[in-house]
Amino acid sequence: MNNYEVRKLFPILDQEVNGHPLVYLDSAATSQKPVQVIEVLDEYYREYNSNVHRGVHTLGTRATDRYEAAREKVRKFINASSIEEIIFTRGTTTALNTVAVSYGMENLKEDDEIVISYMEHHSNIIPWQQLAKRTGAKLKYIPLLEDGSISLEDARETITPKTKIVSIMYVSNVLGVINPIKDLAAIAHENGAVMVVDGAQAAPHMQVDVRDLNCDFFAFSGHKMCGPTGIGVLYGKREHLEKMEPIEFGGEMIDFVGLQESTWKELPWKFEAGTPIIAGAIGLGAAIDFLEKIGTDNILEHEHRLAAYALEKMSSIEGLTIYGPKEAEKRAGVITFNLEDVHPHDVATVLDSEGIAIRAGHHCAQPLMKWLNVSSTARASFYLYNTEQDIDMLVDGLVKTKEYFTNVF
Template structure:
């Protein structure tokens, strides 16, 4: 069982007041806070062995290279990739997905081919495919959502066809917390000769991920949502696919031989890591993975789902609060909602005066807002350091919000 009080000791940022109230941080789907274990690892790198990697023969470079490549091994184990060469460090989930769209997509998708996705995708897993379709003449097809915001395997099967070249899907929705059946959809994709691309930004920090069990062809996630630093993410790709792909960026470490009129690239994963690598980011990600492993992903998932259920049970007491998405036992630790007749930005602003940090807006998912027929929503997202007391403070602040705007509208 997760000892939340002990966990919170690792996060000094949580022990402060905001606007005269104890901070309640419920914006974890946007970015998580960083434990001392991670910030100390970053400080240690910059203070003790800051150096570029791979290219030097001096001691500091060797130490930094070992730390950087050690992070690659750690990520391989964390998501159970078959080979370390299948782990590419990127600037984040967005860059990882863009790499697949620009490199694999441009080489393999032609006019009339299909790219299948869902209406719940984050813009980072939507716009790259829109651009690919425009550039190639491919057709975008969308798996229809069920009324509760879930994806059925049957709907996926009826949408994917022999013309489909790429199927892409978010593992966990950043709006609904929906846990999508990516393993089953990957099988359908492969039966039709397509590849499966998974946006794992909202799943990897909160549950065990096994890319071999999912049998996806590409999987992307970011460090900053899983207690790691900003500016680094991971693209997992099956080695045979990565080897056939052309690089997305050119220069620096990805080069093998260079002449005046041509050049050749290094082997994977290095041909996708142009320029000076994200060294400190990788070291911080390594420390974040150690931190999460020490706590246990299963315990983290259980804890977050319990908080989501507790919050949803509390919100169910109010007829004028609408919660979107599936039941609590079918979602991750995300609760997206609206107070009737109150703009979500106003809700978030009032909550901030009570020290409660939530997200309000379209959450980089405008098509999903259109599907809901709303302009925006408010979102509370939980992580391993949140408590039931945080939920209580959140609900109390919502009651204050309701009362405030009820008085305003009554005037």
């Protein structure tokens, strides 16, 4: 299946925006959905909408089977050891907060250390800030090299025997940097710390093997990988999850409820209180089927090719600054940039008038913006449905944007 055949499977892309063919370059924020996922969601609500794990009637059994089948698809997709290690959440943010509260509050004390980096998304900063405040632990940052990447030497200097948690994003949503998670996990474990991975920008774009990475926790979201919004995954090693307490309580997660005491279900259901995100999980399962048919290696290769093409074309625009590694193979399909003397929001607005959707702002990474010495940036992010023609239209749009503001001002 070539790229143009893949593109036809995404109905939303077949439209005009502001009189121009849609060029969607904001997949790092959320990906578009193929018809296979849309049809599965429609089928659930039309044919077997029912709660799971509770009823013995036909619809309930069918919904339960599909919901748990999706869990097994996730397990295989990231190569976890068992379904007990796969917890469905509302997204990456919820998953990371679960680790910070459930694991962190029980395992950290005053003067312990939590290590993250300057490139982290706010979802991988604020939970650790709050954990540090509540426990008296110290939050430390691994410095970045000039191109925004992390050196293992700096990691070894920052992570110490006092470090109890290291939490790093696999792929930067701003710089596109692919971090050496396996090596960072080894350093964390050498110092007695657990390795937490924000995999939101990795799971959609590359093969993930949590056992090979040897991470302790891995979090990602469905909506960035062709799945529905509102569904995510927390992977945790069973040895940790069994010792952790739930942070939400109610139906679905209980075994026995007495007047004064209650007990919990076994893994993974003790962490899934209330009616779960049934349609979302089933839709995520369909998205995984779709991505595996395309091939994660093929997706990453395609993004590297697009990134190389975009870096070459965009570098020819005078006054345009690109952030992050200059080598396409060192980054995922994300190009963050600024156009001299033009605010990123103005860049995005002009491009939108040409039907080109990009992101502008701080990208939920204000500490990184400060490190870059900017208040905001523009970002174009690519996925399996994008083409070189999309890049050409982006470059043409940027040239028009520059000409417009040069002539106006």
